[in-house]
Amino acid sequence: MIRRYVFGNMIETEAVLNKPEKSEGPLPYLEVREEKKSFLYRMDPEERIYGLGENVRGINKRGWIYESKCSDDPEHREDKHALYGAHNFFVADGKEPFGVFIDYPGILTFDVGYEKSDELRITASDWNLEVYIITGENVKDIVKQFRRLIGRSYIPPLWAFGYGQSRWGYKSADDVREVARKHRELGIGLDSIYLDIDYMERFKDFTVNEETFPDFPDFVKEMEEEHIHLVPIIDAGVKKEEGYPVYEEGMEKGYFCKKEDGTEFVAAVWPGKALFPDMLNEEARQWFGNWYRFLLDQGIEGFWNDMNEPSIFYTEDRLSDVMEKIKEYQGKNLDLNTFFEFQGLVTGLSNNTNDYKYFYHERDGEKIRHDRVHNLFGFAMTRAAGEAFERLEPEKRILMFSRSSYIGMHRYGGIWQGDNMSWWSHLLLNIRMMPSLNMCGFLYTGADLGGFGADTTEDLLLRWLAFGIFTPLMRNHSAMGTRRQEVYQFDRIEGFRHIIGLRYRLIPYLYSEYMKAAVRDEMMFRPLAFDYPEDRYALDVEDQLLLGEEIMLAPVYEQNARGRYVYLPEAMKMVRFCQDGIQKEEILEAGHHYVEIPLTDVVFFIRPGRLVPLAGPAVCTKEIDFEDLTYISYVEKGEALYEYYRDDGYEKDYDNPDHITVIRVQK
């Protein structure tokens, strides 16, 4: 059951399209403390809190303060409070499980037992919000109701399930060709190459640098013939430059965000000074969305939306102020206090929360200060694209994922898990965020495999890929200035080919699981606790996941480890794929196990009575034969069933019952 409670007068987020009637009477579970703009809930000692989408720390969120404030912060350390998304949904799993969604576009904090270990305290910046309380049989049921409430998740084209290679630093079409050639020559699967900011002309959205990427439509076609999709980045900021049509048009029509005095708000990003299209304004959103045509018309079928928290390197106004203030420090003896003040001026130029108070949106004639709707910007940008794709290419699935997000955006695109680092701890964070994002509707997601910032190592990349082959978005991405991390940069080519090859063999299964999760509003990845709520050990497992109803994953995420502990809530079949092509199967009893997993092995577990279909080898999605499958099953006796969802990967009649066939294996 879902009940909606209204406090004040919320600025509409459109997270929920079909709202249930407003409930009267007291809010259940949560104590209202209006004077503190907060809700208080007392947790049982062993109660677990799941959800909050994209954020730091564990699957069980207890013991920290989380903030819903879309933030461009690549250091996802455990002392941070916010990442790129704002996902205000959680389930409290104590004596009586219930879900809470706070629909609120401003900044919100969740103190989950930080200040007091038994108190969960939600505090909003103002008192205009709606609260949904969801009760149900169990956590899975509550999540499903919530997912139904917020609407069906975005569905990408089939090719987006292939392996993608990306790097901020591919400077030219020839750089990209080299990446394609290397993968194809070595027989390493590849479906897409991502174009980071360098494909543009001086970082201007909807331009292509004609010197470095000449004859772009031909180049797109050339890659397409190799079955490789180019996926360009789109930034939230539009360069301020006379004669640049996006800027000129936006100015002429008044589509950019403005300051209080009605002049345009200028904030610098990649190109330096730039303006933010007012994505919350319907007309402006349509206008910005239509610009994607510039690339669609050149054959592009997928995009990633970046910098849409929005990220701000500095604002024109703050930079002038800082430059003035710096003068006061000149010639002085700067001690501890004054020196850090001085340094803080300059480091505080970027993504300064105060800047969000200096510009406005206009929606239905009303001026709204940005900080009040901060968390909607990335959502609105991606919605601009998604709505445009529906208008411009109604028959086609276009790949779209975003960095920033709010619940509701999951209907228009996926997200990648932001600019992470080449840290082993970020592989673990990747694992932990899969279920919390699924809870909030984000199914098409994955992390930058190998890590975006900092230097990767061969073993980290191998282990990360061995997990990444299961995530819908499977992309290797890294930052300029870091070690190159295309798989062919390393020695263990065989190992990489083997692991990525397995991804392609798994795609019929992964795609089927994705589609079922999307059309049925279910989670593709779940913590063990969701399926084994009575199992005391399962409740604590923070480094294993269930995938669909068939698979349990237990990735290795520690350097130099030759294996790991795995907890089995019931007997399962362990399947091992070795680099030399050998496939081993072994039944393990319920309980605690230590499992050896060499660096180039992939190991997963099949649950009783289940089967997993596997295709033959392929190096791109186009090559996969979805009919010619083998099955790995775990049947003690009787039969194993699998509901196989199969469409052509591009059509949109998602609910057609013919897409489902049942596969049976008997023993």
Place this chain on the structure above:
Amino acid sequence: MIRRYVFGNMIETEAVLNKPEKSEGPLPYLEVREEKKSFLYRMDPEERIYGLGENVRGINKRGWIYESKCSDDPEHREDKHALYGAHNFFVADGKEPFGVFIDYPGILTFDVGYEKSDELRITASDWNLEVYIITGENVKDIVKQFRRLIGRSYIPPLWAFGYGQSRWGYKSADDVREVARKHRELGIGLDSIYLDIDYMERFKDFTVNEETFPDFPDFVKEMEEEHIHLVPIIDAGVKKEEGYPVYEEGMEKGYFCKKEDGTEFVAAVWPGKALFPDMLNEEARQWFGNWYRFLLDQGIEGFWNDMNEPSIFYTEDRLSDVMEKIKEYQGKNLDLNTFFEFQGLVTGLSNNTNDYKYFYHERDGEKIRHDRVHNLFGFAMTRAAGEAFERLEPEKRILMFSRSSYIGMHRYGGIWQGDNMSWWSHLLLNIRMMPSLNMCGFLYTGADLGGFGADTTEDLLLRWLAFGIFTPLMRNHSAMGTRRQEVYQFDRIEGFRHIIGLRYRLIPYLYSEYMKAAVRDEMMFRPLAFDYPEDRYALDVEDQLLLGEEIMLAPVYEQNARGRYVYLPEAMKMVRFCQDGIQKEEILEAGHHYVEIPLTDVVFFIRPGRLVPLAGPAVCTKEIDFEDLTYISYVEKGEALYEYYRDDGYEKDYDNPDHITVIRVQK
């Protein structure tokens, strides 16, 4: 066997006082690549590399580049390469174990399988160094030979094994009194309170702020009557201030480091502009050491040396340059490149490696540019103190530990593990650094419990203390601006009292183990691999430690975990101390176990045939009765033995055989 090889003409470090004869002939194990100033060693696939003292990542160092470059960097993230110390000793444990010590005062890198997974490459900044190759029966034997080579480790007074409370932010004697009072009132053990920079008059070494700490000697005495020792911080930089005697004297005698032109090198630290005493110059070192008398004479018996990498907020010269350059950026459109350049100017002011090329030491009449001897500065500062203590208080043990260090410094003081963060991963790093520091002679060590930077949580502090009660230095320390973390700030007072109480009961054992490790040149903390080299699983364990011959530790270091996996290479007795005073014992068989460990329990394991003595309750070391002991033993049949080292904790006749008695328990 230890062989010494000489390359070029090393600037003497005094890490090794009694050098073996120089060996002729080719260097074993390592391939010399003089043109690259490097040594190359090819590792077996499963060879493990142990050592390198204070650095990031695992017990087995494979898979990363480590740098010996003493660095003030509080973010001990896995992508960093250097921390505060420079510890150039490692043991390669493959087919034939051997140890390598590179005696070299400049910057050195160890690529341990990063570039190529089977290559270990050591690269020096210049080719003047000495290499020691140590062979022996096994890793422990090699370490012992090395420890004997570098000389006996520093031995602190007994009270330094008590619990210490510290915070950057105790502003006055009354703040300190409050800390003392709270601990005593609540019956929580405490032996020392640390004074961070605020006790000084405007951050000037060897001053006391008379307004906030009036009548300091009386205050020291007042605390002493409570059996609490005050431990002030000493910084490496001396404030540049007319009339301040340390500055005036140092200038007059020419004891500060100078630039090439012979004028003093001015670098800012806490007080703003400051000068570095030339700690490498014997006269200057003596002079600086004598200044500790200022506090010794007021009753102080312990110190910590900080900022001695040396840390530099900015240099006078670089700051002027930057201020000039900033002007060039004014009024320009700063894009990606120019904006990060601009920000980099200001962030690059601090701890800029280039600054180490702008000042000089003078030793035996020779001018030495700082970067060539960078890693000796913290060592030399602590030596200044240690030598002074021998001159000024020859009968007394004075507590001394340092932030920066080089091998050799372990004879003069301990180290704390630097300015860490309130991260769960830093609790794990603390565990992992204990053995690598022991290998390099640093026995008196521990991390800032609860974490220095960032906000701690109650559960993190509980878990960290439950490990910290075993480390010789047991100090809770945190930074200004972070959450207060004295244990009485939290709800679970009983739990904290219980855990710290157990520390006091363990002190007879811990002190005995410390003393034996020191006088016998042994490791107090070892990885399982050192004692069970034939056990395949033991080799991989990165989160358990052996303490002495008796105990195995398996701390919990993950939030919300109710237990953890523990590997037992042989049957052991699990001992559990619960908050309610109940003590449980259970024998666990060899193998893999999952052990539940509630938040306020302390669990450890006793090895077969061993016993651990426990004292009765005490709230300070003075109260401990070292004769009235109970024993926990694991004897299947026959007897358990313990060699108990017992002196008065203050005398210096460490080698007196009467200090050892053998305790026997029969069954």
